[in-house]
Amino acid sequence: MTTSRSEAARSSRQPLSLVPDRDCPLCPRLVAFREANRAREPLWHNAPVAPFGDIKARLLIVGLAPGMQGANRTGRPFTGDYAGDLLYTTLLEYGFAKGQYRARPDDGLKLVDCRIANAVHCVPPQNKPLPVEINTCRQFLAANLATMPNLRAIVALGRIAHDTVLKPLNLKGSQAPFGHGAVHQAGAFRLYDSYHCSRYNTNTRVLTPDMFRSVFAKVKADLD
């Protein structure tokens, strides 16, 4: 996001939409999936998941998409699935969260100087959003980036999150290749890459808790 782009976004007459409507119609495959999930599990959230945390935070964490049994069920990013256990434990350890994480949205956990959003706001089949869905949903993430007045650091969890923030940050893939632990400067912002904290990545030791911690240790040191 260049300064001019964010200024343009802030001053545009149309208010920026930070999250899709509950019945967002933009991605037909995700709409059909959402309707099937609503019929099957009427008590679940089953709608686009809004970002969690203060808009005035300096840190934005970008995930992939709501997990079926996690954010899609509970309505809060990374809440109720395996990926959230590692993420919230690490955020608590580095002071980016306070309280206790109990895997439910009424656990009282508060993020500190930190906000969490997803590249895609609706749960995709098999956890795999299509490129067209990622492109369509980017407008909401870009609105968050443009609206966060104190934003300094962005942690991308996985390659899809990394790729999707490049455009709003006005970076090219060749300038900022994805790599665990890589840090990319984008004007006033820093983009930190991490492998996604999914169960698959942690079970296969592609990502260890120490590797994950080292990303947040760096962010913390840079922000302090």
Ligand SMILES: O=c1cc[nH]c(=O)[nH]1
């Ligand atoms: O990327 C992810 C994974 C799980 N839950 C989320 O909200 N996002």
